[in-house]
Amino acid sequence: MAGSTHRTKVDGLWVFQLAIPADCREELARRFPEEYRGQKVIRRSLGTGNAREAEVKVREHLDKWRSRIDAIRGPRNPEKLTPLQLAAVEELRSLGYHISLDSEPDHEGAVPAPPAESARTFRELERGFAERRYAYAHGKMVEKLAAAGLDLDPDVALEGERQRIAARLDAVERAASVVAGDVAVNRPSAFATMDTLFERWKREARPTVSSIQECEFSVRRWREMHGSVAVDRITKPMVRAFRDAMLSFPTRLSNGEAALPLQTILDKYQDKDVPRASIASARKRLSFIKTLLSTAVDTGLIPESPAEGVRIKDDGAKPGQERRAFTVAELKIITDRLADQDESFRWVTLLGIYTGCRLGELVQLEAADARVEDGVTFIDINAAGGKSIKTGSSIRRVPLHPDIRNAFLAFVEGKKGRLFPDIRPGTNGDITDLISKRFNYWRKRVGLTGQGLCFHSLRHSFKDRCREAGIAEEVHDALTGHAGGGVGRRYGGRPPLKVLAEAVAKLQFPNELLQEHVEVNRSKSKTS
Structure with missing residues (x-):
């Protein structure tokens, strides 16, 4: 995966690393003499020991250097992949799996595997990762519930995490199957979901760590409400339903309650007099969904956003929630x-x-x-x-x-x-x-x-x-x-x-x- 392949920890700080293809070294050194001097592998300190921050910075460096390499080499498609397969390759890259389109050996003499073979390998890797992720989360949840004295089925508490893992696995399997030629798909939006749009947005928009975390909350709750629906199947009523759910979302949840699926939380607090999300919070959560759907429009996955025109009006129904100045x-x-x-x-x-x-x-x-x-x-x-x-x-x-x-x-x-x-x-x-x-x-x-x-x-x-x-x-x-x-x-x-x-x-x-x-x-x- 991109995160582990392109970063390593040295003295407590993450370091970005990338092997530079032999045929690009001379030209890169000529064009960017202050940044590159012909070495086989470039390394840059990311200045942080935090894995989330490092992931964001790794993507920035990868985008910069890959665009420079692509500018030197020009369009590459030696395997004669179809436009849909190339779109699926890009989708896999956004999910952390890099499929090489080169047929030449790298600096260590290794010949890249053909795209179809790489896709099938990544598909199996993700299946194993999914099992291990859930097993680890399950163990942690058992400990957390025991420490909190909560009599709750850990599988119920982990429903949201299970859906997140399943959505990612589904996205990888669909894109990998398209690259491998194992399925016939006639539209790129068939393997694009809110989760894959989130991964693309992280890579292209280079948001802050806090923005990533806030957007991740919206994507998680969207998935819990609507499942891993393909982007071209998302409708305006679905967006409106999400908006209404965010306005009804209760605050002051315990850690155990916050881990519950969205509908379980809403059902539990329905008709109860408890504090609800502020207008500002609900609007921000909706705005992330709108941003991701705009990304789908920009990349040609859908002709127009189903979130267009869906708004939260600040009608004064929740007075006193706005920030105010200290007197x-x-x-x-x-x-x-x-x-x-x-x-x-x-x-x-x-x-x-x-x-x-x-x-x-x-x-x-x-x-x-x-x-x-x-x-x-x-x-x-x-x-x-x-x-x-x-x-x-x-x-x-x-x-x-x-x-x-x-x-x-x-x-x-x-x-x-x-x-x-x-x-x-x-x-x-x-x-x-x-x-x-x-x-x-x-x-x-x-x-x-x-x-x-x-x-x-x-x-x-x-x-x-x-x-x-x-x-x-x-x-x-x-x-x-x-x-x-x-x-x-x-x-x-x-x-x-x-x-x-x-x-x-x-x-x-x-x-x-x-x-x-x-x-x-x-x-x-x-x-x-």
């Missing part, structure tokens, strides 16, 4: 109670108040991102070193407010690498997962239990401070990394750094509280 009084509570927290938690929270940066941007900051240019102290939000950013407009420079500027520089002084190395990813690989949960737990403990409050509310509060100070929308959009849509923003780029610094200096915070707290931070930084 000045609530900010006072936050800053009053921060002093007894550890340094990373204090500074991430203070930077959220004073910069309006996203939590994911702050926890990835490195010491080198605290910079001074033309007398302006700022933090540099960038994608260097494998950092994950939300959009292109997220890359920006955010000047520091005078209230915290000196104390922050004192905190950064002498540090190297990540500013907050003790903030680690959760089990889902998301670097914001644990710190976000900790912030929510802490703010409730200090009495901030209102609806719609979370770390992101600090970003809304920053926006409020900008509006109160009369800062132009163009400027505070540049500070917070919003794209904006004004005509003026399409000419001349973003406001200069000094303009941003002057705007930040105008912002009014509850200084009698925050300044006092910053002094506490500064003294703790010097003594720690």
Whole structure:
């Protein structure tokens, strides 16, 4: 499979590796002298020990180098595969099985197996993998249920996982059978399902780890509701049914309940007065299904998306679920109670108040991102070193407010690498997962239990401070990394750094509280 073939772990970090065909080495070295110098195998550190993050980066490298090799070699089809078989080859690649279309030996002298032989081998491999995956999941579920004291059949609890494994096996078997010529298929959409669209989207869109996990949730629940249906058999009523299910989906499920199939969950909580998914959550889950169906349209699998026109209207039926800003009084509570927290938690929270940066941007900051240019102290939000950013407009420079500027520089002084190395990813690989949960737990403990409050509310509060100070929308959009849509923003780029610094200096915070707290931070930084 692609993940294991093209990555290896060295000193705790994943490394990408790819054998370069002999007939392409000279031309690749000529075209890309800074990246390639004629070696048989290229290796690149992926800068992460997390397998999920590494998988995303491996696909990025594979796409880049394979497209370069294809550009040198031109179209290849020595086995004279039909267009449908070539489409199935591509589908297998999206599922992690690479079928070579070369007939020449590789750098080790090995001759690639014919596509039909490779397809049959992969089909048998996947059958074995499917059995082992379910056996492993079954053992883990037995342990989990016993630890939780739940009297539940593990096979029932694993129905969703069983369907996921079965859907993937079905997709591999169908595509492999087409390549091998074992079945007659007259349309490429016959072996494309929501699961295979998900794999293609991961490879082509190169989404963040958190986006992959969120989309995976939608695909899992879709499969539990509609099965492994071929993409050209998906109808608008099916999409509407999924939308309604996401709106009815209960929150605060136990781990055992969350593992149950979708319909079992909906039946269990039908007509019960329990919290349901927010409009925003349901809309996001539907949006991933719409994105995957758009991918099917873009690749010619279906003429139009059955999700077109299926929407979730925010009709105010669930008031209080929207995120809101912290009030000045609530900010006072936050800053009053921060002093007894550890340094990373204090500074991430203070930077959220004073910069309006996203939590994911702050926890990835490195010491080198605290910079001074033309007398302006700022933090540099960038994608260097494998950092994950939300959009292109997220890359920006955010000047520091005078209230915290000196104390922050004192905190950064002498540090190297990540500013907050003790903030680690959760089990889902998301670097914001644990710190976000900790912030929510802490703010409730200090009495901030209102609806719609979370770390992101600090970003809304920053926006409020900008509006109160009369800062132009163009400027505070540049500070917070919003794209904006004004005509003026399409000419001349973003406001200069000094303009941003002057705007930040105008912002009014509850200084009698925050300044006092910053002094506490500064003294703790010097003594720690």
